[in-house]
Amino acid sequence: MTSPSNPRDLRAELETLTTEAFRPELAEIDRLATLDIARLMNGEDAAVPTAVAQRLPQIAAAIDAIAERMARGGRLIYAGAGTAGRLGVLDASECPPTFNTDPSQVVGLIAGGPEAMVVSVEGAEDSKDLARTDLDGLALTPTDTVVGISASGRTPYAIGAVEHARKQGALTIGLSCNPDSALAAAAEHGIEIVVGRNSSPARRA
Template sequence: MTSAPTPRDLRSELDSLTTEAFRPELAEIDRLPTLDIARLMNGEDAAVPGAVARCLPEIAAAIDAIAERMAQGGRLIYAGAGTAGRLGVLDASECPPTFNTAPTQVVGLIAGGPEAMVTSVEGAEDSKELARADLDALGIGAVDTVVGISASGRTPYAIGAVEHARAQGALTVGLACNAGSALAGAAEHGIEVVVGPELLTGSTRLKAGTAQKLVLNMLSTITMIRLGKTYGNLMVDVRASNDKLRARSRRIVALATGAEDADIERALTEADGEVKTAILVLLADVDGATAARLLQESGGHLREALAAGS
């Protein structure tokens, strides 16, 4: 078992990380007018999309691999600590209402558990063993994907999750914001979005957090596009769980079909409120049961179902 790093070792390690670098030119930032600080911060943020753009080939390769596994029934599992873990939980929690995924299909693990979403859990991020236990509780398997998230790329919890998942035959992705990171090196797909030193030294909830959010948006959204969860740029698998989403469902059916309100209501009734099924009812001129069967046979891909029903 590897011994824990000493405080001196850890300080030396942090000194070597781009995300932890001190910027002398900002040492007087607290004396600037508020508008000037806001301009500085906005300028820093503007550099993030360019850093993500440089990683697009790696991001796309990871997405294709994730989608292939999820099409076989696999899960997408994020694992991280602190801000990185919270971003993973956030992305996972938004998939059921947006894409009608099962709550277990996209999962966010944060070191220390749900309590760590709102408060610090001492020592949790330093434990590879905790990551292994969290994954074992999910019964990780070969069709699953585990995405380790860590701005520094050195967080033991994220690295431990990737190492253990890989040993179980799962697909692994390492998302970090430093070049040559241990996390990216441990994963089959390494994504290193190097955004540079932060406005506040070491505050990786800033540019690094923004970069991670942008990449996670891509991983989940484009994977769901590949899985047939959209029709063009319409969220046809949206779950209508409140008044706003019910109104959005009707609007999506209208945009996809151009049908009149009365026909939309009829189709949604036949489809038990399922947007994708209602669209197929209208565009293929079939009943709800037939539309549901065509979608099942096409693996949920509306374009394929339309082709089969025409």
């Protein structure tokens, strides 16, 4: 999915996304007392378990599908850009010490490569070709699973990774925080954890 070339079109597109929605009730959050800010953020965090609970059937189905492939020697590969990519790399790096997996069994790919873990690599997230190249470097097989991660669900790198992996016969999962995302649509298992404007306690109040 490519972004509109017209800035107005891009702004209009972003305004439809839950993750990009303006929250007028939070417009002056910086003027609140520190404790009130902490309480407000903690209250917003409380919406997350409920949002996850609503997607448990999809999550369980994805887990079963991943486990079946890993039992046949397949790998779990995360692919994302920016913060989403960093979280995938973090999870992959924690699997060996936490679950005693082989370091090659769970892999994290981030747009822009290892440097992007600590420094922003401009433009990397917008390249589907880069995702294909990164996956080809891993010699993807049909027993592997690729999980595209993107909060917005529209990041080309994550979508490109899922599209390419699916063509190679690998299992694909799209993880995002917006409903009806392009990433979820591109994957066999689309998991959308919507925790933004429409699901928060402040919005429901």
